[in-house]
Amino acid sequence: MLAFRKMLRAPYRIGMFGLGHVGGALARRLVDDADAIARAANRPILLEAIVVARPQGRVAPAPFMTAEELIARPSLDAVVELVGGLEPAHTYIKNALSAGLEVITANKQVVATQGPALARLGRLRFEASVASAIPIVETLADTLGSDRIRSIISILNGTTNSMLGAIAGGASYAEALADAQRRGLAEADPSADVDAHDPAAKLAILSMLAFRRRVDPSHIERVGIRSLEPAQLAAARQRGFVIKLIAAATMHDDASIEADVRPRLVPDDAAMARVEGAMNAIALDAQYAGSLVLQGPGAGPDAAASAVLADLVRAAKDAPASAGSLLASLAPQPAATVAPLGPKNPYPAAS
C-alpha cells in the first residue's frame, strides 16, 4: 500500500456543476471507490467544490459555491458539468474552458449544438453524452480514428425503447408514457424522448466523430413514436418484425451524408430487435475493422457516472482528449447537408 501511495502523483482536483442523479452517483463513486480510482488514474481524484441550483440545507461531500467562485478557484484542474440542458450549462462550460480548466460533460444537447466551437477553447471530454456506459465516443475518435466508418445503425434512447416494449405488450401510448414517468425513465415533459430530439442530438455527435463532418442536429429528420398504436406493433409482430426507434446515418463515397431517426420494422431475428428496455445498441460498419456492435445500459445514474469517470481518469493521466480535438477540427467547416435515409433503409419505416 505504501509503495502504491508513493507512486501516486499529486491529486487531480475537480469541481462539479450539478449534484442530481448523475452528479450524486459520481460523488458517491469518488468516495466509495477512491483507491481503485487513484490506482487507475495514478493519482487521487478529489472533489473540491460543487454548484447546484438549490444548496440550502443540503449535506454534500464538498462545499457548495457559486459558478463564478468555482471557476475562479485556483487549485482546480477540471470541472464536470452535470446540469443538463443548453443554458446555463453552455455558459458554465465556456467559462471554465476559457479559464484554462479541462471540462468533462454528459450533456448531449450542448455537445451536439456547440461542441466544435467549445472544443476550440480547451480540452473537452464527453464520453457520457452518448449511450451512457457504452464506450463509443473515444472509440470512434481514437481506436477507430484511422478507419473509415461507412454507417451507424443504433438505438440511442432507452425511454422510447422501454415504451415500445410496453406498447408491444398491449399498453396504449399514454399508459406506456405514464409507466416510464413513474419509473423515472421519462421526464415530465417527454418531448425530448418521444419526439426524438434526444436520439437526434446523440446521432449528430456520433456522425461528427465517425464521418469527420460537422453535423447540425436540427438537420437530422426526426419521426417520433407519439402516433404508434398497439395494433400496429401487434401486426408487425405477426409479420415477424419488431418496431424500434432507429437512429441511423450513412456516409457515401462522395462524402454525402444521409441520416434520420424514425420508427422502423426490424426483423425479429436481427440483433437490434433483441435490444430491450433501457438498453442501447450501436452497430458500426467500418471499412477495415468490419461490423462492430456495442450494446449496454443507455441510461441510469451509475452507468452515466461510469462514463464520466472514464473521462476523469483519462484527464488525470493527461491522455489526449481525442473526441474533443476531433470536434475542434470541424469548427471551421460549414454544417454538412444531411438528407434523410428515407422509408427503405436500413429497415422499412414503420409509419
Ligand SMILES: NC(=O)c1ccc[n+]([C@@H]2O[C@H](COP(=O)([O-])OP(=O)(O)OC[C@H]3O[C@@H](n4cnc5c(N)ncnc54)[C@H](OP(=O)(O)O)[C@@H]3O)[C@@H](O)[C@H]2O)c1
Ligand atoms: N440521468 C441519466 O440517466 C443520464 C444518463 C446519461 C446522461 N445524462 C446527462 O447527465 C446530465 C445530468 O443529468 P441528471 O439526470 O443528473 O440531471 P438532474 O438529476 O436533473 O440534476 C441536475 C443538477 O443540476 C443542478 N442545476 C440545475 N440548474 C442549475 C443551475 N442553473 N445552476 C447550477 N446547477 C443547476 C440541479 O440542482 P439541484 O440539485 O439544486 O436541483 C441538480 O443538482 C444531463 O446532461 C443528462 O442529459 C443523464
